[in-house]
Each structure stands twice: as structure tokens, then as C-alpha cells.
Amino acid sequence: MENVEIPEYFICPISLQIMKDPVTIVTGITYDRDSIERWLSKNPNSNAICPVTKLHVSRDSNLTPNHTLRRLIQSWCVSNGFNVVDQVLTPTKPPLSKCYILNLVLDLSVPRTENIKTLEKLEMLAKENNERNKTYMVEVGVHEALVNFLIQCYMKCDTNGLENALSTLSLIWDYFSSCHENNKVENREEILIDSITWALGLDRDMQNYAMIKNHAMSLLRSIIGKANSSTLDRLKPQLFEKIIKVLRESGSNTITIAQKGVDNALHIILNTSHSGKNRNIMIQSRAIFELIELELNFSSNKKTKELIFEILFNLCSCADGRAQLLSHAAGIAMITKRILKVSPIVDEKAIMILCLITKYSATSGVLQEMLKVKSVSKICTVIQANCASHVKDKARELLRNHFDVWKNSPCVEVATLTRYA
Structure with a gap:
């Protein structure tokens, strides 16, 4: 079969593979449907160019199925034993029309019982992860319609279709943000966040509670990732209370929140914790306490642990944050135990947290606790391990600052302590 010469006109000019679903564009050139759709969607802000003729082609141009060529390819594949025939024999996928999506948007603007079916259709289009689908959806204003729908759900306390609307918006929001600037949505960012806050606070007895969360x-x-500093500074305490409540439920195993949901919550907290105002709100909502419980009880991966330690470091930059960490019976022990067990990021943040505690909150009780939970021994090990030089420098500084207190303890070898301090 390696010696079989494939007819040139069976080959897609883009993928250089046998075409499975040949379609012809306005320039008269035939391509495989998937390849030309991806090509036309590359630049959503201007017309694309035909790869062969170099002529401008509208992204909205029709893709006409080439049934004759498709049958020839099928016949040739059968005759030559090519496995690709199984895929070629599948029916030609009908082209998605922008008008079809526009009609869905118009249907959604009229309150009625069929809205659920409309939302389900939009969600299916978004889940296909097709660039052209997303382009059409943004161009006809699907994001605006869904934002309106979500706000109306919030205003009326109506959860019908809420899960579908949130799912679709989450799937297309990053694409919308990267391609378009839309003041209509930006001007309603605050009430949109209020609507999401309401959704996060819904009754946990709802059937689809976890999916909505x-x-x-x-x-x-996605919204927080694109928001400016002014928007981040205006975030309300209720939002952080709801997010931390989700972490509390995950840490206590009282409800099933997906790993991705927990990581999204941690990213939100991390991206907003650089503001002093937000840090104070988080600490008042017992964020540090819940993060420690989450780390201890939730079956998390390396990335989740890194997010937790990065947040803890940010929150421990203020006195109330350090006090809350020390108030947890396992606070220092958990920080110590994870050193040299997870990743270099966790090592760095853990040492920095211990530095903040011993520099600003170093009571006699705290220093003795660090001996009991073997923090001092672990710090000595960090200096011997293959860690970054700045992490080792912080560890040495930490040992030097409290050498006089720790040198007389039976919990640590004086020779080891003296050597590294």
C-alpha cells in the first residue's frame, strides 16, 4: 500500500491528507471541511485568505459539499484498502449557519418554557469546541443574551436553565474576551458578578447544586482573570464568603465539588488576594482556617497544594492572617510537613510563611511549637537539600534569628543547628 499513489485532487491543500468531508469555497478550491473551518476561524477580526488562490474569503462564506469528489474518494479507498474509508463514509456534516444561532438568541430573548431547549442547543454548540461555532456565537451576541438571562435569573430568583447558561458562558467567555471589547457587558460586570454570587449561595439541596457551583x-x-484593578477592589464580602463556603464544603467532604471547581475557587482567591481590602475580607471569612482544612482533608494534586500555599503566603503578610494560621492546631505542623514533599513552589512558600511568622509573631509558644512539630529540623534539611539558593538563604536567616532559643532544646541536634545557623 506504501507504493499506491494517491490522486492529487484527493488531498486537502491544508492538511495534506486524504479528504474525509470535501467542501468547495467561493474561490473554487476544495478543502477538507475541518481544515478550512479552522483556517477561516484563525483571525476573527478580518476576512481570511484562501490558502491556494490568496484571494480574500469571508468567514461567512458557504462551504459547499463536493458530493461527487466524496464518492470518488470513497470508491478509491475501498479499491485500495485504505482505512480512512470508514471515516469518509460518514454523512457530510451540515454547515452551521449564523442565522441558526441568531434565531436561538432571538428565542432566548422571549421568556417562555422553550427557553430550556434553546439553552441546551447553545450549550451543545459551545461544547463542540469548534472555533467557527464560537466565532458565530460571539458575533451574534450569544454572550450578551446569556448575561441578560443570568441577570434575570438573579433578579427573579429563578433557577430554570441556570446550569446551562452558566456552562455555556464559561465555555465561550475567554474566547469572547480575547476577540471583542463590548461595553454593554463591561458596564454590567458588577451585576453579573452579583448574579454569580447568588448562584454560589443557592440551596445545597438542589438536584444540580454541585454542577451549578x-x-x-x-x-x-474567567471574569476575574480579565478584570481591571478597579473591579477587583469593588468585590463584595458576600462573594468571598460564598467561595470560601465552597472550599469548606469540599474540605469537609459534605458535598461533591469537582477538582476543577476547587482549583477555580483557589485561582479566584489567589488573583484577588493582592489587594489589602480583599485580604482583610478573606481573613474575616476564616479563609486561612478553611485552606488548612482543605489541604488536610481534600484529596488534592500538586497544583492544588501549590495554589493553597501561594494564597497562605499572601494572607500571612498581615498580622491577622498570621494570627489565624497560628490559631489552627495543625497550622505550623501542616506547613512543616509539606516541605520537601510536594514541589519547589511549596518549599519556597512554606519557608517564606515560617519566616513571616518567626519575624513578626515569634512568641515563646510559637518557637517551642516549631521545635515540637520538627520545623527546625526540617529547616536544617532544606539547607542540605537541592533547593533554590534564595530558599536556603531564608532558611539560614530563620535559624540564625532564633538560634539562642532553639540551641538548648533536646528536640534538635545542637551540632546540626550550630553548623547551619
Whole structure:
């Protein structure tokens, strides 16, 4: 079969593979449907160019199925034993029309019982992860319609279709943000966040409670990731209370929140914790306490642990944050135990947290606790391990600052302490 010569006109000019679904564009050139759709969607802000003729082609141009060529390819594949025939024999996918999506948007603007079916259709289009689908959806204003729908749900306390709306918005929001600037949505960012806050606070006895939480967290992470500092400074305490409540439920295993939902919640907290105002709100909501519980009880991966330690470091930059960490019976022990067990990021943040505690909150009780939970021994090990030089420098500084207190303790070898301090 390696010696079989494939007819040139069976080959897609873009993928250089046998075409499975040949379509012809306005320039008269035939391409495989998937390849030309991806090509036309590359630049959503201007017309694309035909790869062969170099002529301008509208992204909205029709893709006409070439049934004759498709049948020839099928016949040739059968005759030559090419496995690609199984895929070629599948029916030609009908082209998605922008008018079809526009009609869905118009249907959604009229309150009626069929709205759920409309939302389900939009969600299916978004889940296909097709660039052209997303382009059409943004161009006809699907994001605006869904934002309106979500706000109306919030204003009326109506949860019908809420899960579908949140899911679809979370799937297309990043694409919308990267391609378009839309003041209509930006001007309603605050009430949109209020709507998501409401969704996060819904009754946990709802049948789709966990899915709503997961989709809401995903959408909120996308919004926060693109928000300016002014928007971040105006975030309300209720939002952080709801997010921390989700972490509390995950840490206590009282409800099933997906790993992605937990990571989205942690990203939101991390991206907003650089503001002093937000840090104070988080600490008042017992964020540090819940993060420690989450780290201890939630079956998390390396990335989740890194997010937790990065947040803890930010929150421990203020006195109330350090006090809250020390108030947890396992606070220092958990920080110590994870050193040299997870990743270099966790090592760095853990040492920095211990530095902040011993520099600003070093009571006699705290220093003795660090001996009991073997923090001092672990710090000595860090200096011997293959860690970054700046992490080792911080560890040495930490030992030097409290050498006089720790040198007489039976919990640590004086020779080791003396050597590294």
C-alpha cells in the first residue's frame, strides 16, 4: 500500500491528507471541511485568505459539499484498502449557519418554557469546541443574551436553565474576551458578578447544586482573570464568603465539588488576594482556617497544594492572617510537613510563611511549637537539600534569628543547628 499513489485532487491543500468531508469555497478550491473551518476561524477580526488562490474569503462564506469528489474518494479507498474509508463514509456534516444561532438568541430573548431547549442547543454548540461555532456565537451576541438571562435569573430568583447558561458562558467567555471589547457587558460586570454570587449561595439541596457551583466558579475565574484593578477592589464580602463556603464544603467532604471547581475557587482567591481590602475580607471569612482544612482533608494534586500555599503566603503578610494560621492546631505542623514533599513552589512558600511568622509573631509558644512539630529540623534539611539558593538563604536567616532559643532544646541536634545557623 506504501507504493499506491494517491490522486492529487484527493488531498486537502491544508492538511495534506486524504479528504474525509470535501467542501468547495467561493474561490473554487476544495478543502477538507475541518481544515478550512479552522483556517477561516484563525483571525476573527478580518476576512481570511484562501490558502491556494490568496484571494480574500469571508468567514461567512458557504462551504459547499463536493458530493461527487466524496464518492470518488470513497470508491478509491475501498479499491485500495485504505482505512480512512470508514471515516469518509460518514454523512457530510451540515454547515452551521449564523442565522441558526441568531434565531436561538432571538428565542432566548422571549421568556417562555422553550427557553430550556434553546439553552441546551447553545450549550451543545459551545461544547463542540469548534472555533467557527464560537466565532458565530460571539458575533451574534450569544454572550450578551446569556448575561441578560443570568441577570434575570438573579433578579427573579429563578433557577430554570441556570446550569446551562452558566456552562455555556464559561465555555465561550475567554474566547469572547480575547476577540471583542463590548461595553454593554463591561458596564454590567458588577451585576453579573452579583448574579454569580447568588448562584454560589443557592440551596445545597438542589438536584444540580454541585454542577451549578462548578460552572459558576469556572465563569467567575474567567471574569476575574480579565478584570481591571478597579473591579477587583469593588468585590463584595458576600462573594468571598460564598467561595470560601465552597472550599469548606469540599474540605469537609459534605458535598461533591469537582477538582476543577476547587482549583477555580483557589485561582479566584489567589488573583484577588493582592489587594489589602480583599485580604482583610478573606481573613474575616476564616479563609486561612478553611485552606488548612482543605489541604488536610481534600484529596488534592500538586497544583492544588501549590495554589493553597501561594494564597497562605499572601494572607500571612498581615498580622491577622498570621494570627489565624497560628490559631489552627495543625497550622505550623501542616506547613512543616509539606516541605520537601510536594514541589519547589511549596518549599519556597512554606519557608517564606515560617519566616513571616518567626519575624513578626515569634512568641515563646510559637518557637517551642516549631521545635515540637520538627520545623527546625526540617529547616536544617532544606539547607542540605537541592533547593533554590534564595530558599536556603531564608532558611539560614530563620535559624540564625532564633538560634539562642532553639540551641538548648533536646528536640534538635545542637551540632546540626550550630553548623547551619
